[in-house]
Amino acid sequence: MLTDLFSNILTTTSSNITVTQLFWILLTSLSLGFLVATIYKYHTQHTKEFVITLSLMPTLIAVIILLVNGNLGTSVAVAGAFSLIRFRSAAGSSKELLAVFLATAIGLATGMGYLLLALTFTLLLSLIIFLLEQSSFGKPNAKFRYMILTAPKGFDVDDFFQQNSHNLWNKMELVCIHYKKKTDVLVMEIILELNHQVSDQDILNLLLQEGVIDLVLHQQIPKKKRL
Template sequence: MLEQLFNSIFLAKDVKVHPLMLIFSLGVSLLLGLLLAKVYKYKTIYTKEFVITLSLLPTIISLIIFLVNGNLGTSVAVAGTFSLIRFRSAAGGAKELLAIFIATAIGIATGMGYVSLAVFFTLLLSLALFIFENSSFSQVSQTRRYLTIKLPADFDYELLFEALFSRCCKQQELASIKSIEGNRSLQLEYVVELQPSLSDQDFLKEFLLYEKVKEVSLSKIAKKKKTL
């Protein structure tokens, strides 16, 4: 039974494919795309356009793979088209990119005729995503924060912040320091682990007591890096 996963419904390149086989393959791609979109929407802030795109993407890729079918010239043209689309598209979040990769894999599998493998692959990853969303493995820490402070460049902050952090945080790490406003100010970024009994508002008030601190912000969301 396991071997059936790796059997293509398009038996060979020199065999004329029955139209019903292609329709069946495209229909499975559409159903798997709808399932993937449904799983993606679970506990996710999404847009209508992306959900529609995710639903139809496996079917489109499946048809493209079927049409290419070993034709080198068509393959180059398709690669150029995808490169143009990628160049004109804005980068999405990590979960969006994962969903697009899954949709692409589904389309490639069904386009080559490996329908059983595509169904198994989609169900397996959908189950994995559902488990990750509901397990503590991927949950964001409730006490970790990303702290940004702006202060004068001549302000001696090290001793002051050391005492403040030891009182309010279980641990802290200076992530970056940057000179801004023509070297007149410094922007400090910390990753801190707050004491469970301390609220965000009380933590901010500790910094606002000092007139030298121009601006302070606190966030639960990790800052996106431009490089890997």
């Protein structure tokens, strides 16, 4: 059974590929592309443009693999084209990169004729992604808050957070502090580990009473331009 996964429907070279073989390659690529796009959309803020691209990407890659099979010069040219596209594209989220890599793997497998292998690993990975989305695996700790605090220059951040540490939070980590000379204020990035039964409104009320100029409170650390 395991050897069947690596069975190849392309018994001849790509120049002699039959219409039936081409039909099954394109149909499998398109079907699995729609499956990957459907899994990606689950619990994800997405755009229609990216979903359509994800659906058609395996078919496009499969066609490219069929065209460059055995042609070294064409393969190098295609690799260069993909490099240009990559460096002119904005960096996506980790889940977007996962979906793109999965779509690429499908296109490579189907383009080389390994249809059963492509179907098997797509179904397996799709099931794993679905189960992980349903579970609490990787879910941020609900007790942590990421805060951007703007206060007057004389604001004693260490003294303030030490005085209230037993009431509202267990731990405070000052990530960075920045002094803006033009407005004469301090901008601080702080991570708090809250006590149980403490709400965000309690934090807001306390800080606003202390004369804080501006306050931004996140339930998780905002995404940076990195994985």
